[in-house]
Amino acid sequence: MAPKSTPRAVIHLEGTTLEGGGQLVRIALGLSSLTKKPINITNIRGKRSGGGGLKAQHLTSVQWLGQACNAGLSGVGLKSKEITFTPKQDEQGKTFNVEEQGGQVRITQSTPGSINLIFQAILPYILFSGTASPICVRIVGGTNVSNSPSYEYIHEVLVPMLALIGVPPIEAEVHSRGWSQGSTSLGNITYTIQPLQTKLPAFQLEQRGSITHVKAIIIAPRDMEQSFRGELDVMFEKRESRFFGANTTAGDFDITFEDSHHEKRYYLLLVATTSTGIKLGRDWLYNQAIRPGKTERIVPTMVKKVLDDILAEIEHGGCVDEYMRDQLVIFQALADGKSHVSSGRRGDELVHPSLHAKTAMWVAKEIIGVNFDEEGGCKGVGFRPGGQAKEEEKEADLEDLASDLKVLDVSSS
Ligand SMILES: Nc1ncnc2c1ncn2[C@@H]1O[C@H](COP(=O)(O)OP(=O)(O)OP(=O)(O)O)[C@@H](O)[C@H]1O
Incomplete structure (x- = not known):
């Protein structure tokens, strides 16, 4: 037939x-x-x-x-x-016509629109395309753009978390930076993605573990390096037990610095790694007015805010930060069986999904009929790379059968 x-x-x-x-x-x-x-x-x-x-x-x-x-x-x-x-x-x-181009994809923008939001849009399609060989995606645009994942967040948090849930390792390389702050500039990143060859198994992110390492990544004007390092050391020391518990020798803290080459570009990311390999991240691309000669409050303000934000993510005890939960929705929806993502508790209350995550959950329900529960559970459709989900195969077969029967009916009458 x-x-x-x-x-x-x-x-x-x-x-x-x-x-x-x-x-x-x-x-x-x-x-x-x-x-x-x-x-x-x-x-x-x-x-x-x-x-x-x-x-x-x-x-x-x-x-x-x-x-x-x-x-x-x-x-x-x-x-x-x-x-x-x-x-x-x-x-x-x-x-998937990318194979015809030798697995090389180039996406160019003329403005510093977020590279990583384009990456977010196309990643599920590439991962589940069923393509056998790796796909290299080079995207031009912004690498550090407000209200979107930075290159650092993708590299330090998203990619390791995707590996943890069973996605083949993704390589990310930044060739040059593109900023939405200061004078706007275009950058580019190459992502090398190995598509899945089998269904993504259901995953369980439920064991947070203890914090073993905290990393600070600073990108700022060179003359701010010492100020950032000093402020981070002091503020971190004061809060050390909130990161590592009473036994503060159980974890370590390191700082990396990169020159942003612009007096108006300040970025700080803090990443906490746990004993179970979970990564929690919080950042800030400074977006307040910066007046020449009035920069002394920028560093303490940034360090305090990002430290408080990461501590709030650590103290809820869940396995994902707010943004990671948003990004995992589509993978839960496509995985094979029931996945759980523990988001932790604040007091007696479960940490609720962000409006972004709720939106993603709603879209997934409308299109593929999956439901998310309060505890972060979702029974995914088991999408087969390059093909349809189990349920859809059945649905399509039934539709084919129904239309065959209709044809038979017509011809026999
Ligand atoms: N600091 C951050 N770190 C990591 N991810 C982030 C951060 N800020 C925002 N995101 C993610 O970026 C996405 C932003 O989606 P959103 O719809 O707001 O952006 P958008 O496409 O630019 O649209 P709009 O202009 O309509 O807001 C979400 O997936 C959110 O989780």
């Missing part, structure tokens, strides 16, 4: 739902590209100021994914508020 492509209903997603920003668009596109379910998104980024619609960074992701999975695009352009994305279901739609 020749395979048939049964037209499927377009899934409508209202873009103002929950967070109502770009995260909704990225997750929706990733899941639609993989499952081949067409989507229509209205009021895109409808909760953002400035009129909403697709920004360059989102447009780039739509266009790249559309090309990769051979999708029909409707309404797609800069500032578009409504798009329809219709991946092909036939043989053509199964071709």
